[in-house]
Amino acid sequence: QKRLNTSSIRKMKGKARVVCLTAYTTPIAKLLDPHCDLLLVGDSVGMVLYGMETTVGVTLDMMAAHGRAVMRGVQHACVIVDLPFGSYQESKEQAFRSAVRLMQETGCDGVKLEGGEEMAETIEFLVARGIPVFGHVGLMPQLVNTSGGFRSLGHSDQEAEKIRRDAQAVAQAGAFAIVIEGTVEPLAREITASVSVPTIGIGASPACDGQVLVSDDMLGLFNDFKPKFVKRFAELGPLVSSAVESYAEDVRAGRFPAAEHTFQVRK
Ligand code: KIV
Numbered sequence: 001q002k003r004l005n006t007s008s009i010r011k012m013k014g015k016a017r018v019v020c021l022t023a024y025t026t027p028i029a030k031l032l033d034p035h036c037d038l039l040l041v042g043d044s045v046g047m048v049l050y051g052m053e054t055t056v057g058v059t060l061d062m063m064a065a066h067g068r069a070v071m072r073g074v075q076h077a078c079v080i081v082d083l084p085f086g087s088y089q090e091s092k093e094q095a096f097r098s099a100v101r102l103m104q105e106t107g108c109d110g111v112k113l114e115g116g117e118e119m120a121e122t123i124e125f126l127v128a129r130g131i132p133v134f135g136h137v138g139l140m141p142q143l144v145n146t147s148g149g150f151r152s153l154g155h156s157d158q159e160a161e162k163i164r165r166d167a168q169a170v171a172q173a174g175a176f177a178i179v180i181e182g183t184v185e186p187l188a189r190e191i192t193a194s195v196s197v198p199t200i201g202i203g204a205s206p207a208c209d210g211q212v213l214v215s216d217d218m219l220g221l222f223n224d225f226k227p228k229f230v231k232r233f234a235e236l237g238p239l240v241s242s243a244v245e246s247y248a249e250d251v252r253a254g255r256f257p258a259a260e261h262t263f264q265v266r267k
């Protein structure tokens with residue numbers, strides 16, 4: 001059976017809600033794959049797995065390595081890899097080279113890049129040359145150093161108008177779907193109604209056509225902070241803590257390893 005591709009995702013608009021989660025490793029990708037339409041190898045990997053404070057330090061090498069790892073675990077979902085900060089903003093040619101690298105080295109179905117009107121030309125260039133692009137508007141974490149941090153957007157008319165124009169430009173340029181991040185509900189609803197491709201929300205209300213979360217957030221594995229838009233569907237953090245506590249106690253008390261974990265000479 002064939003995996004979903006970006007065209008299958010695009011066709012879900014108006015028919016079925018798109019289920020998306022981030023994945024960075026093979027074992028997690030294997031667990032998520034049967035349940036998800038779309039897996040995103042997000043540059044959030046830098047914060048979630050590498051302890052970085054922002055996504056600005058994430059490199060193309062890191063994205064290629066995690067993209068390969070995820071592809072090894074997937075049989076069903078469509079897989080998109082994030083273009084990291086600095087790998088596409090300089091020119092459409094630079095974006096093309098970076099995207100080709102990710103597509104060829106990982107075997108993923110397409111790339112995601114952050115940006116609105118200023119990236120429309122780049123998106124059009126990529127799509128015309130065979131690279132499916134997942135757009136990303138609203139809160140754009142790669143702009144953290146110039147945009148004043150992580151906060152929800154669309155509260156003022158001016159902010160809303162910019163995001164509206166960004167989403168339209170990205171859709172016009174040929175993106176197969178658009179992430180809307182950290183955006184107030186009425187605006188997310190309006191954008192979703194006005195573009196012909198699925199909007200995938202994160203902190204952007206139920207009005208979007210689909211939903212994405214960072215899997216470590218929804219599993220309770222990443223506990224440094226919990227944004228308002230995250231729901232913990234499991235609390236794996238405390239589960240890991242108590243398992244490790246038991247292990248430490250058993251090792252210190254000489255209870256582990258026991259006889260059944262021990263090799264004896266075969267006769
Ligand atoms: O990097 C990421 O995980 C993302 C999603 C949260 C949309 O870009």
Ligand code: NA
Pocket residue numbers: 042043044082
């Ligand atoms: Na990202």
